[in-house]
Amino acid sequence: MVSYVFVMISFMSMVMFLYTCMNMKYFFIEVNLNSGLMLMDMNMYFLIDWISMFFMFTVYFISGMVIFYSSVYMSEDKLNLKFLILVVMFVLSMNLMILCTNMFMIMLGWDGLGLVSYCLVIFFNNENSSSAGMLTVMTNRLGDAGLMLSIVLMVNFGAWSFNEINSEIHFMYMISLLILFGAFTKSAQMPFSAWLPAAMAAPTPVSALVHSSTLVTAGVYLIIRLQMMIAESMVKILMVLSIMTMFMAGLGALYEMDLKKIIALSTLSQLGVMMMILSLGKYEMAFFHLVMHAMFKAMLFLCAGAVIHGMNNWQDIRNLSLISSMSPFIMMMIMLGSLSLLGFPFLSGFYSKDLILEMMYLMNNSLILMVMILLSTLFTVMYSFRLLYFLTVNMKIGSMMNYQDSNEMNYAIYFMGGFVVILGCMLSWVYFSVPNFLVLGFSMKMLNLVLVFSGVFVFFWLSQLKLISEKKMFEFFSKMWFLDSLSSELFMKNFFFAFGYSKNIEMWIEEIGAKGISKEVENMSLNILKKQVTFMMMMILVMILFIMLFMEN
Template sequence: MLFLSFSLTLFSLSVLFLVLDLSVVLELSLLTLHSSAVVMTFLFDWMSLVFMSFVFFISSMVIYYSEEYMGGEVYINRFILLIVMFVGSMMLLIVSPNLISILLGWDGLGLVSYCLVIYYQNVKSFNAGMLTALSNRVGDVALLMSIAWMLNYGSWNFIFYLDLAKLDFEMVLISWLVVLAAMTKSAQIPFSSWLPAAMAAPTPVSSLVHSSTLVTAGVYLLIRFNYSFPPLLNYFLLFVASLTMFMSGLGANFEFDLKKIIALSTLSQLGLMMGILALGSFALAFFHLLTHALFKALLFMCAGNIIHSMGDTQDIRDMGSLMNYMPITSIYFNICNFSLCGLPFLSGFYSKDLVVELLSMSYLNMFIYLVFYLSVGLTVCYSFRLSYYSLLGEWSFISLGSSGEGMNFMLKGMSGLIFLVVIMGSVLSWLIFPTPYFICLPFLMKIITLILILAGVFLGVWLSKLSMSFSLFSKDNILLSSFIGSMWNMPVISTLGVNFYPIKLGNFYSMLFDQGWQEYYGGKNLSFCISGLARLGQFLSSNHLKIYFMLTLVWIIYLFIN
């Protein structure tokens, strides 16, 4: 209830700040030593306030939902405290106009996410946690390097220098490093493999991570830094984002794990946000970030409810006919899926349609245009495939299995979000864009989105029927489907690809040098020779009289023979 009241207060304040065009910078002096002052700076503007209100609202619903989902957990208090620490780190990151305090929130997110990913203590969770932590470490180092370079300006309050010093070599370098940091946190290519691996965390954590915290931290940082990006950096970011978007959309169509499909969907939407940000519209990227947070949080909650009621199975091939057994969850699930696809007048439509139309208005090459539109079609494709497998058809789980829902904590937590999923898109579009974008497109370009959405629906259902008959996974297609389904072999490259050859080289070096020629001509053989000589000397000194007589005898025999 505390988080909920915070959320409502902050949202009211954000509307006030937006209408009055206010920004408040709060400086808290922590320590003054001679002429140096250590000051903690907080920036409150409409953007940080509305984002904080969303984070508080979603986390309050997730904590309420967790009471039942984690009901049998012995250490439920530890779990709730970890979530509160997670939210606290995100808050620090949101309100910081200073790179040092951003790093505190950034690293806090990384450390607490590691603790949450390894929460179910098994080998799979440990591997996923280590992959998550090490992938994010690359971004942390980039942020530390940008802090070092920012020292040239005399302060770490980047907000003062972005527009003013955008052509400086230092600021260009800092921008590249910040983009690298954001790419690791928001799981863009080539750092994408940790995002589906992080699904080892409990479902309420996934709901929080994939909606308003952690993965959105990278996008939010880029929104703050967008004023300083040179054109080359924007083109690079657009290329990487479009590839990520296409790769994850394609991969989700070949995945059978319910949570991983939704995780890949998050990756696709992050690519969309990064892409539109690279095109220069940061307000629109922020708008899509907020609407996406709502329906993605609810989508994960629905998935958690389905998994919970089906004996912890996550394979969508085991589901089916769920709309008969779990009607309310199925309704929520469908509404979120439609919002994700951009169905008119749900929250996702307002941001996604605007993003695609703005892209059509921009001067870009055919590659970016095609990849963006194909990715929109693929989103619809995997969403309908997911609905086809899980909600329609026959009951595919064990014969004695039964699943149902009561008016419990989980449903109440989900019901708190569904209202916002439906109406919040229009409300935010009125608030953020009081002067609407003017979109002027020819008829064909205007309806191409609709054509691709319909094509995605048919393709999704066709793919489902095809893979149910297993013709898609015949011997000829298995390599292609495994390549596409494994995110273009990125998880293998991120794990075995990084450590296999160094370990093999280490073994070869050890055998050849440490235990081979180096050992023979080095310390071991030298020690062996010296100890052998020492033993010989000891033998001679112990038996000198015997040896003397023996040598005398040999000398006499030698004399007689000659």
Template sequence: MLLISIWNLIFLIFFSISFLLFFLSILLFNMSLGVYFSWGLFSWGSTDINMIFLFDWVSLIFLSFVLFISGSVFYYSGEYMAGEMNLSRFIFLLAGFVGSMGLLIMSPNLISILLGWDGLGLVSYCLVIYYQNFKSLNAGTLTVLSNRVGDVLILLGIVWMINYGDWSFMAWMGQSNDSMILVSFLIVVASLTKSAQIPFSAWLPAAMAAPTPVSSLVHSSTLVTAGVYLVIRLGWVYDFWLNELLMVISVLTMFMAGLGACFEFDLKKIIALSTLSQLGLMMYSISLGMVYIAFFHLLMHALFKALLFMSAGCIIHGYKGWQDIRMMGGMMVSLPFMSSCFVVSNLALTGMPFLAGFYSKDLILELSLMNELNILSLFMLFISTGLTVAYTFRLIYYLTRRDHLMSGSNNLSDGSGKMLTACWGLVLFSVFFGALISWLVMGVSNIVLPYYLKNLTIIICFFGMLVGFLVSQAAFEVSKFKFSFLFWFSGLMWYMPYLSTQPLIFSILSQGSDITKFGDMGWLEFFGGQGINLFLGKISYFMQLLGFSGLKVFIFLIWVSTGIVMFF
């Protein structure tokens, strides 16, 4: 009972702070104000070491969303994690996760950003290996090693910033792009590692080994969005070639994730790939210079993705941990409320009209049509959008319309616990907050397009729905078709997990094995422990051959007399 009260207390505290920060951010936005707080810790040579916090509307509104979703996750975890061991450790890890994200959001300083960045990587590793099995260990190792690449790149950026005597972003605004292009490149590549863009995409689906409340927090507003938020903060220091590079990477990530999700049967992995696709869309909009629209989509994505993971967690909880969608179905009857939450979150993900995702996603697509883009980039963008609709409607059909195949599924029910209450709050936000934030923050965007381009998004969504329905009908026999290579190639994320792990194994680990055999188990053993043991054994055997009573007594007397002489 004590732990349950702690869940409720944390939710109330987080919700209250989130409510206050949201209104404070709107106030700062309307007044065009920001607070720059600098606390001097000490001076080192000609460099001042300061603890800096930036309180503007961007950081405050994002922190309010993070706290609201974190509070909902804590409230949700009170029922979902009931009966698990080490719940106090789970609470501390989640609190550390939220604290690290808050430090990263509020810091315009590279050093304090590194503290929050590294804290996210460390705590995410502890949360991914929470169940302590081999699958969790492998996933946690891949996650932490991928994130360490970004840590090293930020450290290199900190080293280069010593030339300017300040690690704050504010010092960059007076510099030319040429002088800071190296630091911006390092930080953008570091952000690609945290946001799981190609070629760092393998760790994101692997992190699904964590508990579902952790997944809902990681994939909505904390770990994966940290990279996007950092790039948004650096939106004014880009050079044109860096935008082109970011556009190519983000489009490939969107296409790879969307195609892979269409052939996947693991419920949590499909949602993880949808997160990867949305992160690619955010990076794509940033590459076009639409920084604030990317931030708008980041906020909306946090709401409906948290709801999607929570509703999926309730479904998995009802199926006693089963995650294969081929063994699910008929949830419109057995889980009416939870299936409704699941459908609303999926429709918001696809950008269906008047839900949260529509106001940001449709804006990105239409503004992309107004930009001067090459036809291949635009084609990949809309194909990826169609794939998003396809795998979403495939998932909805599998879970709601199909007859169930798993025995015992008639015993499912929505229940009346905390999980449903947490999902209900996020449903309201996913439905109404898109229009609210669009009205409060985004203002009016003048979009002038021909008739056929204006309706292009709706046409793509319609064809995506049709493809999703057709794929769901043929999914059981998909491996027997002539495009089975496409099935395996897409389902394995273009062999990205193998490319992320096998070269490491065959290069570094195999070399380490050879060095171990040659060194620690080779010459070091020959001249070290085993060699000395063998040498002493031979000497002992030789002494035994020469040993007789008189010789032993004579040697004993020599040692005793030597000891007496040395003593006196």
């Protein structure tokens, strides 16, 4: 029932998007709370324009498909009702962040996303999910602190809303730095990238909703909304870090064997693409790629969940061959999502990603950054075909004997697959009412197509040389240049070692949390009680001595 309601809301949002985009209109709704606090406007503002409606369509449509999908996927779980409540709370938090222009209300939605995503990551309540949840929530709290500090600076100017700020240059520089810091942690940009692959410990429907289309894109959406507050001096930092994220994630996906982590690293790479084009000020292109990417990446996660569910939670791609024989439909959908990911002509990813790459070719960037962009695009092709190769060609007899297909889960995948095919072509005519004319030479125009075919050739060539499976390179690149160690193991083993909190994450969070506080209070009470008893004994002894002296006199 909830899934049908969400799908209806998504189509209503699509109608509003078409109306506001074609007529260039927007609606500004004000909810009067009080007359003011500390000379600041405390009213709630909701902005309904083509950006918010397009994003709401994406969020509600994917949420509806995920809830319908999870009714089968999570049917055997005793806490499936809790899962449904958490997903609805997540969507409501996302809704608050999308529509509000008041930074205080955005912060409530932003914080709600972090809290609910933590609850979803630790849903299975085992050691792996607890560790991943703690890494996720601690990294996101860093970004939350940055947003809180930016709100404190905005209070300086007597306004909570970002469209009312008109401040001095040095204050805008600080505000933009803090906002970018918050966006980078939420969107897992380098050096805060380790939490996104770790969060794959969550149930696969959570990954399809939270870690592909909503939570990780919240940072990109925030920068799009606050574009006028980003200082020009921060643009170069944004470009360099986003390109490094693309390069690192694409290279890491080539050495990953976990099905869900490969898709997560591809998400990380595409987030780098969005941040890269944002650094050039092309906010429309970044937002269009955000929506197109959300569609085919959520479908890829649902396909991965169908495979994992059918294989009884086995997700090593070396043991998932013959899936094309056991489930041709799922294999076809994985191939469709992978082709859209690498920008195959006339699929949804082509209309957004191809335009972004051509825009980058026009810019006068440094040679090093340009080479990294081309290599990152090449890596995208290579790890996409590597995934297809392991799922079809790399056969292992008997690896799929226990596979069980589910027709109910396939309905959601089929519906999303249709949108992956038609959405990019259909909406590009509405979205870009004035076409972007890019004057490129024939060789530069064909470069993207050359990268696709050369990526396939280079992958098979390297697989024959066995460079991708080389042990030392595998260890370095599969661990994201040891960012996961820097984010978790180094922090845990060194900072908390002196306090005896390094056994596991659950232990130290309990020791410094409510349990530790109660233990310390109990120890203090016992110490005070012992001192009181000692003091009372001394007083009794003094009284006895005083009585004895008094009796002698």
